[in-house]
Amino acid sequence: xxxxxxxxINSITFGGLLFLLSAGFSLIFGLMRxxxxxxxxxxxxxxxxxxxxxxxxxxxxxxxxLIAAVAMAVFGGLIERxxxxxxxxxxxxQVLVTLxxxxxxxxxxxxxxxxxPISVRTPSALVGGTRIAGLFFPTYRIAIIVIAVVVAAIxxxxxxxxxxxxxxxxxxxxxxxxxxxGIRVSRLFTIVFCLGAALAGFGGFMGAPILTVYxxxxxxxxxxxxxxxxxxxxxxxxxxxxxxxxxxxxxNFGLVVVPELAYFVLFLPMxxxxxVRPQGLFGKQAP
Amino acid sequence: xxxNRRKFLAGTAAIAGAAAFPMPSIxxxxxxxxxxxxxxxxxxxxxxxxxxxxxTVFLKSKNFTLAGSKxxxxxxxxGSSPAQAKTKAQELIERDGVNFILGPLAAFEMLAISDYVxxxxxPILSLAAADDLSQRKPNPYLxxxxxxxxxxxxxxGNYARKEMKLKRVVxxxxxxxxxxxxxxGFQQVFTDEGGCVVKKLWAPLGAxxxxxYIAQIQDVDGVCQGFAGAAPVKFMKQYADVGLKLPVCxxxxxxxxxxxxxxGDEAIGMISACPYTIDxxxxxxxxxxxxxxxxxxxxxxxxxxxxYVSGMVIEAGLKALHGDVSKPxxxxxxxxxxxxxxxxxxxxxxxEFGNVVGNIFVRKIEKVGGKLTSVTQKTYQNVSQFxxxxxKKYLAQPAYSRDWPPVTACKA
Numbered sequence: 240x241x242x243x244x245x246x247x248i249n250s251i252t253f254g255g256l257l258f259l260l261s262a263g264f265s266l267i268f269g270l271m272r273x274x275x276x277x278x279x280x281x282x283x284x285x286x287x288x289x290x291x292x293x294x295x296x297x298x299x300x301x302x303x304x305l306i307a308a309v310a311m312a313v314f315g316g317l318i319e320r321x322x323x324x325x326x327x328x329x330x331x332x333q334v335l336v337t338l339x340x341x342x343x344x345x346x347x348x349x350x351x352x353x354x355x356p357i358s359v360r361t362p363s364a365l366v367g368g369t370r371i372a373g374l375f376f377p378t379y380r381i382a383i384i385v386i387a388v389v390v391a392a393i394x395x396x397x398x399x400x401x402x403x404x405x406x407x408x409x410x411x412x413x414x415x416x417x418x419x420x421g422i423r424v425s426r427l428f429t430i431v432f433c434l435g436a437a438l439a440g441f442g443g444f445m446g447a448p449i450l451t452v453y454x455x456x457x458x459x460x461x462x463x464x465x466x467x468x469x470x471x472x473x474x475x476x477x478x479x480x481x482x483x484x485x486x487x488x489x490x491n492f493g494l495v496v497v498p499e500l501a502y503f504v505l506f507l508p509m510x511x512x513x514x515v516r517p518q519g520l521f522g523k524q525a526p
Numbered sequence: 527x528x529x530n531r532r533k534f535l536a537g538t539a540a541i542a543g544a545a546a547f548p549m550p551s552i553x554x555x556x557x558x559x560x561x562x563x564x565x566x567x568x569x570x571x572x573x574x575x576x577x578x579x580x581x582t583v584f585l586k587s588k589n590f591t592l593a594g595s596k597x598x599x600x601x602x603x604x605g606s607s608p609a610q611a612k613t614k615a616q617e618l619i620e621r622d623g624v625n626f627i628l629g630p631l632a633a634f635e636m637l638a639i640s641d642y643v644x645x646x647x648x649p650i651l652s653l654a655a656a657d658d659l660s661q662r663k664p665n666p667y668l669x670x671x672x673x674x675x676x677x678x679x680x681x682x683g684n685y686a687r688k689e690m691k692l693k694r695v696v697x698x699x700x701x702x703x704x705x706x707x708x709x710x711g712f713q714q715v716f717t718d719e720g721g722c723v724v725k726k727l728w729a730p731l732g733a734x735x736x737x738x739y740i741a742q743i744q745d746v747d748g749v750c751q752g753f754a755g756a757a758p759v760k761f762m763k764q765y766a767d768v769g770l771k772l773p774v775c776x777x778x779x780x781x782x783x784x785x786x787x788x789x790g791d792e793a794i795g796m797i798s799a800c801p802y803t804i805d806x807x808x809x810x811x812x813x814x815x816x817x818x819x820x821x822x823x824x825x826x827x828x829x830x831x832x833x834y835v836s837g838m839v840i841e842a843g844l845k846a847l848h849g850d851v852s853k854p855x856x857x858x859x860x861x862x863x864x865x866x867x868x869x870x871x872x873x874x875x876x877x878e879f880g881n882v883v884g885n886i887f888v889r890k891i892e893k894v895g896g897k898l899t900s901v902t903q904k905t906y907q908n909v910s911q912f913x914x915x916x917x918k919k920y921l922a923q924p925a926y927s928r929d930w931p932p933v934t935a936c937k938a
Contacts, residue, residue: 245741245768253735346567354572356756356788358763368769375769450734451763451788453756455569459732494729494738501701501730 244374246491252380254487255387256449259442260460261467262394262479263435269411269474270431272330273323276337278439279461280344285311285440286452287348290357300362308441315436319429327425341457349454356453359444379448386445390438391480398476407431411474412523466509472522481520556849557596560585560840561618562833563629563639568606569732572755573631573829576784577653580830581628583817584837592837593844604630608638615639619646625851626840628833630654633675633703640665647854649861651836653829657707658925660881660911667854669861669880671839672832673801673911675704676711676926678778679752680913681886681906682799683715686775689888689904690797692716692748694724694936698739698761699752701728701928708752708777710926713933715913716750722936723750728928736764748772754779759788766792773797781889784827786898789891793898796891802831802871803887803902810838811870826870835869842866872905881911 264278289307292298298306318340326332361379368377398404409417410427418424443452450456463486471482486505493504500507512519562581565574578601590597600622602614611630618624619642627643627650630636636654643650649667652659655675659665686692697712699705705728713723724746727739740761743749749772753761758780765774774796781798804815804826814834818826826834843861844851851857858880865875874884886909889900912920924930 242741242744246738249735249737249741253737349567349571354570354575355784356572356759358759358788358790360790368767370769377767377769380767449764449767451756451760453760454571455732455756456734459734463734490735491738491741495742498728501728501733 241374242495246495247488248374248376248380250487250491251484252383252449252487253490254484255383256442256446257463257467257483257486258387258480259390259438259445261464261471261483262390262476263438264464265468265471265474265476265479266407266411266431267435268468270407270414271323271428273333273337274465275432275435276334276461277318277340277344278435278464279457279459280341281311281315281436281439282443282446282460283348283452283457284314284344285443286359286447286450286456287352287357287443288440289444290359290447290452291352293359294357300359304441304444307444308437311440311443312433312437314440316429316433318436319432323432324425324428341461345454345457352452354454356451357447358451359447361448383445383449387483391476394476403430463505466505469509469519470512472519474523475519475521478519478521556594557598558592558626558844558849558851559598559600559622559624560626560628561600561602561622561624563602563604563611563614563618563627563635565606565631565635566601566603568604570606570631570755572784573779573827574604574606576824576827576829577629577631577833579818579822579824580814580826580833581837583814583821583830584834586821587813587817588837588841592841593849595844595849600624604632604635606632606635608634611635612638612642615642619643619648624648625857626651628652628836631829640668643667649854649858651839651861653832653836655704655707657911660877660879662921662925664879666880667858669836669839669858669876671835671874671876671882672828673778673886674881675707677881677909677911677913678799678801678886679708679711680715681888681909682750682775682777682797683712683717683721684719684906685797685799685888685904686712686748686750687716687719687721690748690773690775692721692773692775694722694746695748695750696725696727696743696746697723697750697752698727698729698736698743700731700754700757702731704754704779705752706928707926709750710931711913712750712752712777713931714926717931723933724936726933736761737768740765740768740770743770743772746772749774750776751780752777758782759785759790759793762793762796763790766790775799778802778828781891781900782827782829783900784825784829786891786900787825789898791893791898793891794893797888797903798891798900799886799888800828801882801884801886802826802828803889804900805889805902806870806872806885806887808868808870808872810868814870831870835866835871835874838866838869839864839874872907877910879911883908883910885909 285307289303292303365379467482471478564577604611633654633656653672657674697709776798778800783804842864846860862876867873872885886906888904892901
């Protein structure tokens with residue numbers, strides 16, 4: 240089996256998962272200027288909720304994924320509406336609140352689901368894989384690529400082709416001006432936060448058959464979302480997509496080519512981008 | 527998901543209630559204090575909660591009375607952090623004045639408190655596996671009833687070569703001391719028996735995806751993994767995802783019985799070497815398993831078993847001391863002199879360094895009646911931390927580390 244082939248496939252699938260995680264993070268960051276530190280927790284909580292639906296209530300995999308996404312959307316909406324909005328304008332307070340919620344969620348998960356790792360069975364239609372030209376293609380991981388592409392397309396259509404999307408883009412570019420022309424930016428905040436949370440929760444559950452769900456998953460994933468967004472550029476969908484795939488490749492190939500730099504390899508491109516192009520590859524110059 | 531925290535709290539509360547209930551006092555009833563340091567929060571909570579369950583099941587079965595002494599049981603959460611472990615150890619020793627410490631779980635926690643505990647002459651029955659605590663830098667107050675990191679992997683190296691007939695193996699583990707020591711032990715014995723460790727791969731703790739490491743597994747006839755905590759479940763899933771079918775063997779944490787409900791079918795066939803096995807048939811293990819099931823609805827693993835056995839060691843030590851724990855020098859001597867026949871892991875005794883000599887079980891994960899379970903393949907009896915090596919020679923060689931023993935080119 241060619242090691243490089245395996246790595247390339249895995250880079251793209253891992254990138255797909257990262258995209259589900261980071262697209263919402265990027266939108267929230269871009270629109271609200273809040274680095275949402277609960278994002279990793281939403282990913283983990285979505286995984287736990289979905290896993291419970293499958294394991295305890297025996298629901299079909301895709302229904303569980305939907306429930307995980309909706310549950311996280313509601314949870315995210317509550318956080319935005321009742322906590323973050325009260326603190327609007329006070330960036331430091333918002334960051335601290337999101338961090339605090341992340342700790343609370345972590346402890347809550349430990350209480351409810353205990354410390355044991357939970358693994359979700361891959362849906363039976365997607366078990367196994369196909370061998371093409373000596374290369375093993377695991378079906379489920381290929382499905383994740385497809386899902387990520389579909390989600391990216393839907394998000395793109397939403398942002399680029401709808402009125403709501405136009406308002407969100409306006410909010411990202413210049414929130415004050417958007418308010419002046421009559422866009423209810425505060426409602427946009429809630430919508431985007433719900434959307435971002437739903438994507439994170441959905442991603443967490445989609446990742447569960449690969450990563451399993453365990454205490455600590457939240458803070459394993461959060462830095463990755465940060466890295467992707469800094470690399471790709473804040474508030475840019477294309478940036479998240481390219482950044483995710485790039486991080487997927489850097490992570491996979493970096494660990495094999497320069498194993499000595501295992502702890503460092505993800506953050507090196509981030510540092511370079513910050514120095515050379517602080518707004519990220521696809522980010523807009525700060526106004 | 528089998529034990530949720532609510533059930534757990536309810537169980538613990540019931541026990542606390544039972545403990546508070548006035549017992550018929552025996553004339554001159556003595557009392558002793560036992561403190562448990564374990565990780566109830568943080569990334570190691572899975573094992574930490576098992577530790578508390580194991581210790582609680584034992585004490586409850588004795589009605590919180592050991593050798594005529596009433597037991598006062600204090601639990602402190604180390605939060606998987608060395609600094610907090612130190613703080614909690616200080617609280618236990620200086621504020622609560624405990625006579626024995628059970629735990630902690632992780633080597634980095636134990637190393638943070640080892641000197642402090644020795645200075646305060648508090649006997650400590652830890653599960654932390656760091657080899658040198660009972661080898662090159664021994665703690666005189668340590669009594670370890672579980673195993674050193676390499677104690678079980680020495681056995682695994684022998685089994686992988688002799689019984690699994692593996693010749694060329696990749697070793698993969700987390701990038702920390704427990705991994706290095708497990709890997710070193712495996713490599714030394716496996717190589718001495720004529721095998722070859724082709725490569726050692728170290729994945730950072732908290733690496734979300736092991737696939738980049740798994741992709742490097744090639745040109746071998748087997749894989750040895752030493753992951754701990756939740757990582758073994760993740761590793762086996764990702765291993766199967768890449769389409770690899772080579773036999774996998776693992777250490778005590780990699781095939782821990784507590785993980786059995788969480789493994790998928792891809793774990794079937796995995797071999798592991800462990801100082802405890804769920805399928806050991808003796809009275810103590812039957813009692814232990816029944817207690818874990820009754821009090822916590824939990825499948826016990828070796829963290830819980832380690833604490834249960836440590837509790838038995840304290841009880842036997844107290845009997846020998848007639849309940850007198852006023853002189854710590856005598857207490858630790860008595861603990862290390864304990865010999866037990868019927869424990870959940872079979873007969874045990876201790877060597878001169880306070881480390882256990884006992885059974886190491888080599889098990890295979892099989893599916894029986896729709897559930898995964900461990901089935902013992904071979905029991906190695908009276909295994910010491912030095913395997914079959916000469917103690918002096920063994921102590922003269924360097925401690926197992928990231929690069930020792932080094933990986934050398936394999937003979938054709």
